[in-house]
Amino acid sequence: MKSRIAGVCVELSGVILLLAVGACVSVPSGCKRLDERPKNAGKLSSSPAATPVPGTADKKVVCTNLELTEIFPLDTLPNRTVTLILSSNKLTELKNHSFIGQIYLERLDMKNNLIGNIETDAFWGLSALKRL
Numbered sequence: 001m002k003s004r005i006a007g008v009c010v011e012l013s014g015v016i017l018l019l020a021v022g023a024c025v026s027v028p029s030g031c032k033r034l035d036e037r038p039k040n041a042g043k044l045s046s047s048p049a050a051t052p053v054p055g056t057a058d059k060k061v062v063c064t065n066l067e068l069t070e071i072f073p074l075d076t077l078p079n080r081t082v083t084l085i086l087s088s089n090k091l092t093e094l095k096n097h098s099f100i101g102q103i104y105l106e107r108l109d110m111k112n113n114l115i116g117n118i119e120t121d122a123f124w125g126l127s128a129l130k131r132l
């Protein structure tokens with residue numbers, strides 16, 4: 001585990017230098033992280049403990065207009081990221097296994113990119129995907 005995390009930091013160090021960010025960032029700093037609204041928010045809950053346990057809520061990560069040219073290491077996304085918006089960037093290709101391990105991801109938006117090459121196994125591992 002430790003070595004994998006270190007690897008991510010090394011991989012990102014070029015980006016960090018470019019952005020002059022000192023810390024080892026996980027997701028690009030321009031990304032917004034939001035909690036997804038529970039799908040049953042409209043229903044009245046009789047339980048007083050309706051507040052979700054921190055860290056267990058579904059997450060939405062929005063990375064638009066960041067001029068991203070490739071997908072950052074997605075194992076750094078918050079736990080339970082169900083929505084990932086990568087629209088309006090400059091992604092040019094989707095490599096095999098780009099989304100490996102994203103078992104919670106249900107919605108992936110890559111509109112308005114420059115994608116010209118999608119490798120055969122690019123979406124391998126996206127078991128929960130519903131919308132693309």
Ligand SMILES: *[C@@H]1O[C@H](CO)[C@@H](O)[C@H](O)[C@H]1NC(C)=O
Pocket residue numbers: 055078079
């Ligand atoms: C994500 O889940 C893993 C495994 O359940 C846990 O060890 C880790 O602390 C969690 N990370 C966050 C940011 O909640």
Ligand SMILES: *[C@@H]1O[C@H](CO)[C@@H](O)[C@H](O)[C@H]1NC(C)=O
Pocket residue numbers: 096119120121
């Ligand atoms: C991607 O996966 C496909 C199918 O397994 C394989 O044919 C192709 O060579 C792979 N591409 C790369 C660049 O690894």
